[in-house]
Amino acid sequence: DSGVTQTPKHLITATGQRVTLRCSPRSGDLSVYWYQQSLDQGLQFLIQYYNGEERAKGNILERFSAQQFPDLHSELNLSSLELGDSALYFCASSAPRDGPSYEQYFGPGTRLTVT
Amino acid sequence: AQTVTQSQPEMSVQEAETVTLSCTYDTSENNYYLFWYKQPPSRQMILVIRQEAYKQQNATENRFSVNFQKAAKSFSLKISDSQLGDTAMYFCAFRDNNDMRFGAGTRLTVKP
Numbered sequence: 001d002s003g004v005t006q007t008p009k010h011l012i013t014a015t016g017q018r019v020t021l022r023c024s025p026r027s028g029d030l031s032v033y034w035y036q037q038s039l040d041q042g043l044q045f046l047i048q049y050y051n052g053e054e055r056a057k058g059n060i061l062e063r064f065s066a067q068q069f070p071d072l073h074s075e076l077n078l079s080s081l082e083l084g085d086s087a088l089y090f091c092a093s094s095a096p097r098d099g100p101s102y103e104q105y106f107g108p109g110t111r112l113t114v115t
Numbered sequence: 116a117q118t119v120t121q122s123q124p125e126m127s128v129q130e131a132e133t134v135t136l137s138c139t140y141d142t143s144e145n146n147y148y149l150f151w152y153k154q155p156p157s158r159q160m161i162l163v164i165r166q167e168a169y170k171q172q173n174a175t176e177n178r179f180s181v182n183f184q185k186a187a188k189s190f191s192l193k194i195s196d197s198q199l200g201d202t203a204m205y206f207c208a209f210r211d212n213n214d215m216r217f218g219a220g221t222r223l224t225v226k227p
Contacts (some may be wrong), residue, residue: 028187035217042217042220043206043217044220048215056212056214056215058214058215068181089161103162103165104162106152108159
């Protein structure tokens, strides 16, 4: 158990809908990262937050947005969903200070299926 | 943009033998970090080993070690005394101050 929690575990929704994925980082971690893993693919980095502020941005679609709250949990909002958004969405957190040297601890993921 | 390439989509190895997984990357940065992650069938992402680019010494973690060749931008993972529990997808990852990228993965099967 990495200490990172994600809810829900599974989500099934229809095209055009909007969903919110939630992540709670490990106790003491200030950074949260979001990744997308499509079927049998590698991980694509979406976005990073550090202590409530956006820190780095990857290939995140405009239909997607995220935020990190004062209690450090984070939410990833996906809107106008398309079939191609079906994927496993991972959240990860890392150590108390910012910087690339800290390893990331991954949550169990949320499996999103868009029908 | 940084790219990470894993040229072996699938590999297999006999139990107790040694296997090496390849990874190359492209960057113009001098300060960065490299990681190998394991993803077993449970889909959990587990950190296997990490390497700081400023360190010349190759990282080792029990049966796992890396061969880091900075000039060649190569970062291979060696698994010694392979065990059935090592069966998983293995992802090479690159990180600098602004970006984190993963390779497409190598599916490793350890055969009894």
